Amino acid sequence: MAGSEDMGGEKGGQHTSEAVKTVVVVIAMQAEALPLVETLQLVEDEQISVFPSGVPWKKYSGEIDGLDVHIVVPGKDKTLGVDSVGTVPCSLLTYASAVALRPNLLINAGTAGGFQAKGANIGDVYVATEFANHDRRIPIPVFDKYGVGTIEATPTGNLIRDLKFKEGKLSTGNSLDMTLQDEEYIKANDATVKDMEGAAVAYVANMLAIPLISLKAVTDIVDDSKPTVEEFLKNMSMAASALSNAVPLVLKYVSGKTVADLHSS
Amino acid sequence: MAGSEDMGGEKGGQHTSEAVKTVVVVIAMQAEALPLVETLQLVEDEQISVFPSGVPWKKYSGEIDGLDVHIVVPGKDKTLGVDSVGTVPCSLLTYASAVALRPNLLINAGTAGGFQAKGANIGDVYVATEFANHDRRIPIPVFDKYGVGTIEATPTGNLIRDLKFKEGKLSTGNSLDMTLQDEEYIKANDATVKDMEGAAVAYVANMLAIPLISLKAVTDIVDDSKPTVEEFLKNMSMAASALSNAVPLVLKYVSGKTVADLHSS
Known part of the structure; x- marks a missing residue:
């Protein structure tokens, strides 16, 4: 959706010409977030001040390179105690954080499976250039496109080049496995x-017209013979460590810049 | 999750002992909602007063049987113009409406596929007794249960019996088709x-501890030989009509009662 730049250089109504001041980093798993919280020396605050009572969401905040930085995680499922992964909890958290904290940049950092046929290796950190869904099949004309729901990423060519990230398209689904x-x-x-x-x-960021950078560290190669779950669990802490390097680099890079500056003109 | 009633008759912290006053009805498709909006003579208001700017969500409000009733729909996809069906838009809409309007009862009304092996017929209106997901496969211990995410419904045995609804378990996925x-x-x-x-x-209602009644009108039989899409499109308006009968009956029934009253004691 959106995706094309208008003549003023703004993407789909996003405010890309103002200096980045407040950044919300959305992370699905606590194990992905905590090394970064420690690296950035952020402090967990009383989430009740920002989110409604009863939600398991966590927020860690601080000032980094002149930016107000908030890491938010959807927290543990109240009954089962595992991280609230998947699209619904993360979209709710992104929405609530965006409305409460009014960031002018969102970052989604997390782990991903990579395709070696496309050049991905374990430990790579990718910036997503496009988002789509692979588990929303609605075989009615136009609804079929809605199900896939392709969204072009906020363009950040300079950042990708200067920080030597890889770039590629990201596809999302609520399962760790992959059916035919x-x-x-x-x-x-x-x-x-x-x-x-x-x-x-990306759906929420696009709806609220907030620029988004999505950083994905590869924990497993989907198109090889090794089982996804084993690779994921084995490489999880390595990927979290890669993210705890990558996110501070991005924060340092965006400080003092506008989102439009992140893209080659 | 929650699901068990404590000694005070409250389900998982839900406030079931106060009289129902404000009801939010969440409906995914405009074609499902509009006959009901007309029947109840609700008025579309300026959504900007309740929701952030930029969202496609719609709200129709009025006073019915002494209740403040709001029908909310996720509206049309900005790029493609089709209804914003599926879990993410509806969870966001439910969350935002619940936080803004503080209902003490949520109703989710919509269409569904039914299984004839379980006794479902086209046109039946079901009240869901349990919610679960069928497209979130995470084959890691405990995460596997989280993926399914079973949530017991707010008990409403009296309502189901008195209004002669059918009852059954509801399974949710982001696709209209059904894979193996x-x-x-x-x-x-x-x-x-x-x-x-x-x-x-149900995930959002449970997280915010708001009682929920889910009414599902059957548009197609999943386990027969007829194609789901054709049946769905053919029976859509009949199902919308069934809902525009069922929802006013429920509103009339809950008026003057507590949510605890809806369940046989």
Whole structure:
């Protein structure tokens, strides 16, 4: 949706010409977030001041390189105690954080599966150039396109080049495995990386016209013979460590810049 | 989750002992909502007063049987013009409406596929007794249960009996079709009806501890030989008409009662 730049250089009504001041970093898993919270020396605050009572969401805040930085995580499922992964909790958290904190930049950082056929290696950090869904099949004309829900990313060519990230398209689904139908849609989405939240975060960012940078660290290669779950669990802390390097680099880079500055003109 | 009633008759912290005053009815498709808006003579208001600017969400409000009633729909996709069906838009709309309007009862009304093996017929209106997901496969211990995300419904035995609704378990996924994997999960979820939003609305209602009644009108039989899409499109307006009868009956029934009154004691 949106995606094209208008003549003023703004993407889909996004305010890309104002200096970045407040950044919200959305992270689905606590194990992905905590190394970064420690690196940035952020402080967990009383979430009740920002979010309604009862929600399991966590917020860690501080000032980094002159920016107000908030890391938000959807927290633990109240009954089962595991991280609230997937599209619904992350979209709710992104929405609530955006409305309460009014960031002028969102970052979604997390782990992803990568396709070696597209050049992905374990440990790579990708910036998503496009978002789509691979598990929303609605075989009615136009609804079929809505289900895929392609959204072009906020353009950040300078940042990708200067910080030496890889770039590629991201496809999102609510399952860690991949069925034949998922695979078909992932191929149609031309995806290099696959995750469980990205397109939902992008949907909210796009709806509220907030620029978004999506950083995805590869924990497993989807198109090899090794089982996804084992690779994911084995490489999880390495990927979290890659993110705890990448996010501070991005924060340092965007400080003093506008979002429009992040893209080659 | 929650689900068990404590000794005070409250479900998972839900306020079931106060008289119902404000009701928010969440409906995914405009064609499902408009006959009901007309029947209830609700008025579309300026959504900007309740929701942030830029969102496509619609709200129709009025006083019915002494209740403040608001019908909310996620509206049309900005780029493609089709209804914003599926879990993410409906969970966001439910969350934003609940925070802004503070209802003490949520109703999710919509269409569903039904399983004839479980006794469902086209045109039946079901009240969901349990919610689960069938397209969130996470094959890691505990995360597997989180993916399914079973939530017991707010108990409404009296209402179901007195208004002669059918009752059954609801399974939700973001696709209109059904893959072999979906079918396996739907069977494991013991579902009688299948939709594209219910479990996500229930997730938000449960998180915010707001009682929820889910009314699902059957547009198509999933386990017969007729194609789902054709049946869905053919029976859509009949199902919308069934809902525009059922929802006013529910509003009339709950008026002057507490949510605890809706359940046989």
